[in-house]
Amino acid sequence: MSVAIIGAGAFGTALAVSLASKGPVTLWGRDIGWAEARENPRLPGVTLPPALHVTDRLDEIAAETVLLALPAQVLGGFLAEHGARFDRRNLVSCAKGIDLATLTGPSALIAAACPQARVAVLTGPSFAADIARGLPTALTLACADAGTAEALQRRLSTATLRLYRTTDVTGAELGGALKNIIAIAAGAAIGAGYGDSARASIVTRGFAEMLRLATALGARPETLPGLSGLGDLVLTCTSEQSRNFRYGLALGTGRDFAAGTTVEGAATARAVTRLAERLGIEMPISNLVAGLAQGSIAMEHALDFLLNRPLKEE
Numbered sequence: 001m002s003v004a005i006i007g008a009g010a011f012g013t014a015l016a017v018s019l020a021s022k023g024p025v026t027l028w029g030r031d032i033g034w035a036e037a038r039e040n041p042r043l044p045g046v047t048l049p050p051a052l053h054v055t056d057r058l059d060e061i062a063a064e065t066v067l068l069a070l071p072a073q074v075l076g077g078f079l080a081e082h083g084a085r086f087d088r089r090n091l092v093s094c095a096k097g098i099d100l101a102t103l104t105g106p107s108a109l110i111a112a113a114c115p116q117a118r119v120a121v122l123t124g125p126s127f128a129a130d131i132a133r134g135l136p137t138a139l140t141l142a143c144a145d146a147g148t149a150e151a152l153q154r155r156l157s158t159a160t161l162r163l164y165r166t167t168d169v170t171g172a173e174l175g176g177a178l179k180n181i182i183a184i185a186a187g188a189a190i191g192a193g194y195g196d197s198a199r200a201s202i203v204t205r206g207f208a209e210m211l212r213l214a215t216a217l218g219a220r221p222e223t224l225p226g227l228s229g230l231g232d233l234v235l236t237c238t239s240e241q242s243r244n245f246r247y248g249l250a251l252g253t254g255r256d257f258a259a260g261t262t263v264e265g266a267a268t269a270r271a272v273t274r275l276a277e278r279l280g281i282e283m284p285i286s287n288l289v290a291g292l293a294q295g296s297i298a299m300e301h302a303l304d305f306l307l308n309r310p311l312k313e314e
């Protein structure tokens, strides 16, 4: 099964490096001025292996399996322009977010643009730098078609990248999208000096929010405690390698945050607020993060926002 990756950011490049250990891989990026040096500045210190071909020409992407590693908020635009050329293939979403324009996840965007494609999701706790360096990592591969899930699991696992499979695409995808919101809240709590006990409460109550929304949208409840949900939530809420966590730290400390950094949780929190309102689901942490990200809630009011809610059963 031939493999290509669309999106030469940190994650697409890291996956390409790992998968090139098993055979030729083509990586497409729109800005690949760095390709000749064989090192992507988004993944410093990692030399691209010879089996990895980097291109900015979409007509070179002929592979049977294509991984889409673009940020969630740009995926819809990319598919509107180029989706037709990828129909009828295995298309694996690697993005962790909810599209603000449609309030749907990346897999639904792909299915709408490429109706004949077999759509899958690759998600779970993994920093690009860890994957690229060959550190041991376990991920979830989700595809509604069990046979395709097995074939993709075999092809996309490497010596250091261990994939578990599921047919619950909705659950796997939502776990990866929603944990980014909670990681922003956890970072903000640490940045504001609220302490580790507060962070533990945010992670736990955040997980309850994730479960509520995901099951209302059709996820299987048993998927959320897996790698794609709880696993990624724990990673992202506890590591400064996470951009979502670091963005939260910046909100909490009042410091600037590097513009142009991919922080999926900010837009996804806004999407979730709208979805939750539509479904009548309480998502206080997500609402807070949406408010902080948009500037409609000030950090000094964040605690009141969470602590002044009515007392209730856990």
Ligand SMILES: NC(=O)c1ccc[n+]([C@@H]2O[C@H](COP(=O)([O-])OP(=O)(O)OC[C@H]3O[C@@H](n4cnc5c(N)ncnc54)[C@H](O)[C@@H]3O)[C@@H](O)[C@H]2O)c1
Residues within 6 Å of the ligand: 007, 008, 009, 010, 011, 012, 029, 030, 031, 042, 069, 070, 071, 072, 074, 077, 078, 094, 095, 096, 097, 126, 127, 128, 129, 261, 262, 264
């Ligand atoms: N970095 C990680 O550790 C990691 C791990 C797991 C999942 N992810 C997910 O992977 C996705 C991509 O993240 P990343 O870390 O690679 O981001 P990144 O910021 O490193 O790279 C984003 C890439 O998208 C490209 N891009 C932006 N707009 C584009 C457009 N309109 N057309 C074509 N290309 C465009 C940029 O040029 C850049 O190469 C996100 O959804 C993220 O949540 C990232």
Ligand SMILES: O=P(O)(O)OC[C@H](O)CO
Residues within 6 Å of the ligand: 096, 124, 125, 126, 127, 128, 180, 183, 232, 235, 236, 241, 242, 243, 244, 245, 262, 263, 264
């Ligand atoms: O850097 P972040 O916050 O986008 O997190 C990267 C991955 O999603 C962690 O699994």
